[in-house]
Amino acid sequence: MxxxxxxxxxxxxxxxxxxxxxxxxxxxxxxxxxxxxxxxxxxxxxxxxxxxxxxxxxxxxxxxxxxxxxxxxxxxDPAARFAVGIHLDQAGVTYALTDLSGAVVARTSRPGPGSATAAEVVAEMAAEAATLVTGAGIDRTRLLGFGLVFPGPLAPAGVTPPSMRQWLEYPLGEELRRVTGLPVLVENDAAAAALGELWSGGAGTSATFAAVYMGTGIGAGLLVNGLTFRGTSGNTGEVGHVCLDLDGPECWCGARGCLEALAGPAAVVARARADGRLARAAGLRHTSVAADFGAVSRAARRGDAAAVALLERSARYVAVGVRTLANVMDLEAVVLTGPSFAIAGASYVPAIREELARAFFARAVHVPDVRLSRAAATAPAIGGAAMVLQSELVPLHDGLRLPGPLDVPEPPLIAPA
Amino acid sequence: MxxxxxxxxxxxxxxxxxxxxxxxxxxxxxxxxxxxxxxxxxxxxxxxxxxxxxxxxxxxxxxxxxxxxxxxxxxxDPAARFAVGIHLDQAGVTYALTDLSGAVVARTSRPGPGSATAAEVVAEMAAEAATLVTGAGIDRTRLLGFGLVFPGPLAPAGVTPPSMRQWLEYPLGEELRRVTGLPVLVENDAAAAALGELWSGGAGTSATFAAVYMGTGIGAGLLVNGLTFRGTSGNTGEVGHVCLDLDGPECWCGARGCLEALAGPAAVVARARADGRLARAAGLRHTSVAADFGAVSRAARRGDAAAVALLERSARYVAVGVRTLANVMDLEAVVLTGPSFAIAGASYVPAIREELARAFFARAVHVPDVRLSRAAATAPAIGGAAMVLQSELVPLHDGLRLPGPLDVPEPPLIAPA
CATH class of the missing domain: 1.10.10.10 (Winged helix-like DNA-binding domain superfamily/Winged helix DNA-binding domain)
Structure with missing residues (x-):
């Protein structure tokens, strides 16, 4: 022994x-x-x-x-230090400048990179960030650095979502550091969104929750006691790759029956595009998944029965996937965020709430709170900035952490009288 | 903001x-x-x-x-303090006396409580523990207390597995404290097993892993940096209630298509009992699930094709459920423990390894290590004792934690030269 x-x-x-x-x-x-x-x-x-x-x-x-x-x-002193979060996505680039308390001092959005080269994107990010800081009248010496947020995990091929594969070879964070001369932290959108929701109050009083992020795919950022739970390799919270059908359709990740393959925005759009009547009625453009998912959502809001059915089917699967996540993590709260929930959240929130109330394992003790983010568009950028502030405030790099009020509960202690 | x-x-x-x-x-x-x-x-x-x-x-x-x-x-000084872990299960009661370093000084096993009343069980546990401590020649003043381990979560009806409902109303921990006059910590078997595997070296060098515990049901204890991850209400790691089929069979927990209902030991035994030929060949007694699961496993080892098929089917579902757990937690390792894995582990280990190698989300970065516990019978009792030691060694009750060498990795930091 x-x-x-x-x-x-x-x-x-x-x-x-x-x-x-x-x-x-x-x-x-x-x-x-x-x-x-x-x-x-x-x-x-x-x-x-x-x-x-x-x-x-x-x-x-x-x-x-x-x-x-x-x-x-x-x-x-909140004005002692500042940080800039940059959320780079094909749909747009969002910048948030925050002070040491996490309050947003300035923000801006720009179109997505389109066909620009990675070098051009880095140069533009550096220039936009400089303009934001100068415009807010902040001395550059008070800028701690940048939090750069990408869709999906930044990892070798095989775990990189299709939309980001073009950036795979280019060291965006390293280049941004070189151009600006300031430290750069990089993070995926779901993890940054979770931190952004925490710092901007989107999770209420909870510091142990999942931010379920639905863009083109579905992921989740996990916070435990206010700190990002990153697991072994920074790939936690892969709720889009929870298996809901052993013999289901193949997913780009290599598995079968993943939530994302069964019912994510790309799966919804594929079904809508295959339905000629719905495709015309919803005005699908067959270009980006994001745009066509928005069109299906608008058609559902107008009462198009086929669009409603597609979103209801998607919501049923997403609800069960979120329940699995909640059963594994015993979550206190779930915040729905990211562009696809921002568009279609109303179709998903009731289904997720019902599923958790009906079938969450520990429902006799508590039911996780389900919230739709009020800041889905800016949460990842705010989280990027917060990540930089945390690296100053919380001694992450020294490994000592002070847990929050919602600390992991102790086992029941029955002490002698 | x-x-x-x-x-x-x-x-x-x-x-x-x-x-x-x-x-x-x-x-x-x-x-x-x-x-x-x-x-x-x-x-x-x-x-x-x-x-x-x-x-x-x-x-x-x-x-x-x-x-x-x-x-x-x-x-x-390892001999400065001792603790006793008691694992109470219908199949048997296991006692482990450990020193301050977690080394097992003495252990013993007794038959399960059968039809004894809860009060009788408490009296017997107190007497057996006293005999163990006295027999090891240890001064009772050096005994920190007891870690009492039960199957399943100790929570209100609705999240209590059927096998434990008879104990629901009786405050076992409180009574053990009253009878012994020493502090008692209570914990579920999966969480205690995880801690027991950590302290007895079953997880190798990993301190961030899941102990997947298969008894009559399937659960998991989650360790993050060597400390139990308990979530909001102490009900984390419910891998037995991961949904693998939205329209699958009803589970006792109230949901449909849970891993446990599809393919847990009780489901395997129900299918075996329904097969008259197999039931006779395997010598099923139709009494306890544990005994009949053991009989099916022995029949499979003898090459009975129907028994092999039942276990292969179960292993396929369990492997996918473990992959879901690994995808959510980004686990470094999985330890298979509990009496059903102790009996039938050889039928499950290859399927779980293959599933993770083939379809774990971050497999391009790492694949979780899969180990079969070498101490499945005693891990929960050792974990019970370790829990008491941790409460002395690690300032759990003060909320400060010192993470281990496998701390949550930081986001990539790209610092200026």
Whole structure:
């Protein structure tokens, strides 16, 4: 029998821990920080002095007296640092400039890259971001860096969705870093959208939820205690590739009967295009899946029975796929986001709610909350910026994490009286 | 736009953090602890003094000289504390006594409770545990408490598997605490098995994996960085209730087409019992699912074609369900455990390996390792004991966690040169 689990060598960045304690508390005294972290008063004082010198933290008045000297309160200075999130998609490029608290200071959208080369796209992203920062009157020295968000996982062929294969060979993030001279973090759209929903309040008070992202495909970003759950290789939440029929149609991923192949937007559009009457009535253009999925959704809203039936069928499968995701993760909430839910969310929300209320495994204990994003168009870009802020606020790179109020519940402890 | 994610108020138990740093390091100096935690030397010295006074930590020699004074090394004293894990199942009751390092000091097994009342079962568990501790020559003051492990989630009716409904009203953990006067932690078998596999080395070097537990039903315990991932209500990993056929058979959970209803041990046994020839050839007794599943497995090993076909069909569904779990969690490894895998694992392992190699979503990046537990019978009891040790070693109750070497990977950072 071995002795204990694999050994670990933990590290902690004192500075980042204290910065996150201040962010989490809103306002807090030095004594409060020492109590929260278990560090000595001397350590806290030294680190706080450095944070004030760097302009990240400001003194903001004194606490109510509790008998003795009133303690000086500290808080983050939201205008101390900024980050730009860039969501690059064939349908359009969205930019969000946020301050250290995650509040959006400026945003803009531009047409998709179309047939532009990758180098041209990078040059345009750098120029647009510079314009956004300058236009907001922000000193470039306060810019922490860029969060660059792509559709689908950025991984070798075989796990890259068809729409992104043209970018496969080009190191977009590396090039953006070279052109701008600033750090660049890269992330897939579903994971960035989840973080964007968290920071912009789309998940309510939940910090453990899935952002189910439906664009051309279907994916999910998973947040556990406010941090992205990335798994072994950054490919978690593949709800589009949950099998719902062992003998179902082949999927581009190589498996059979995937939710995406059975009922994703591309499958809906393929069925609509094959129905001559519906194709004409809905005005399908047979060009992009996104455009034709929008046309089918509008036809359904006008009451076209065939369009309604197609979306109902899709919603039934999506609802069961979301239930599987919820049963595996025991989710507190599901936020539906991405361009296809932004267009057709009303056809999906009731089906998903009903499925979870009826058949979610732990429904006797709780039923996951289902929300339609109010910021589907900007959530990935906001998430991109938030990712950069988190890398400053939360000591991800040092491996120490402070969980949120919805921390993994403990097993029931029955202690002696 | 709101300002940032939901606010949190982090806490840390300095003592538990330092204790876990010492456990993780094996041996470490006070200066090493200060470096690893960011705490001051004075804080570390004070806390270490307390740990030595309590007998949890011992001084164990001096480090190699690096020029100056040779530093005193510290390590856990494995014999300082013990815990007993008890796995209560209809098929049998397993007890494991482990030391602070998780090594099993003594173990025993007893017949299942049969028709005994819950009160009788509690009295017997307390007596057996006392015998185990006394027999190992261990002072009862060194016993931290009990980890009591049950089949299935301990939750209100509707999410409780049929086999456990008789226990639903009785507070087993609370009663065991009352009778023994020691703390009791309770956990379901799949989650405890995962922890048991981690502590006994069944998952190799992985600390982010699923223990897929097949008894009468199918569940999974999920470990992320060596800690149980419990989700919102402690009902994660319900791989038995992943839908594989929207129009499939009804499951006891209320949904249709669940893996468990299609192909779990009870489904295999129902099909075998319905086949008169096979039922006779396999010697089915039509009493317990576990006994008849074992009989079908033995018939398959003898080459009975109908038994082989039943297990192959089951393995095909289980393999797809495991792939879904792996696609959602991006698992590094899967450990197959529990009594039904212990009996019939050889019929399942190849199918699961093939399925993941062929169709796991991120297979171009990595393929989850599939292992058959070598300690399926004792893993839940060991996990029960480990749970108690973790509550001492890892500051679960304070919410601070130190992730392991297989921490959630960071998003790619492209930093300026």
């Amino acid at each position: 071995s002795s204990g689990p694999p050994r670990t060598t933990p590290h902690a960045s004192t500075r980042a821990v204290i910065l996150d304690v201040i962010r989490a508390a809103g306002t807090i005294s030095r004594v409060g920080i020492a109590t929260a972290t278990g560090m000595t008063g001397a350590t806290v004082s030294t680190v706080v002095r450095g944070l004030i010198d760097d302009g990240l933290v400001v003194e903001t008045g004194r606490a109510e007296s509790t008998g003795g000297k009133r303690r000086v309160l500290l808080q983050l | 709101s300002s940032g994610p939901p606010r949190t108020t982090p806490h840390a138990s300095t003592r538990a953090v330092i204790l876990d740093v010492i456990r993780a390091a094996g041996t470490i100096s006070r200066v090493g602890i200060a470096t690893a935690t960011g705490m001051t030397g004075a804080t570390v010295s004070t806390v270490v003094r307390g740990l030595i006074d309590d007998g949890l930590v011992v001084e164990t020699g001096r480090a190699e000289s690096t020029g100056g004074k040779r530093r005193v090394l510290l390590q856990l």
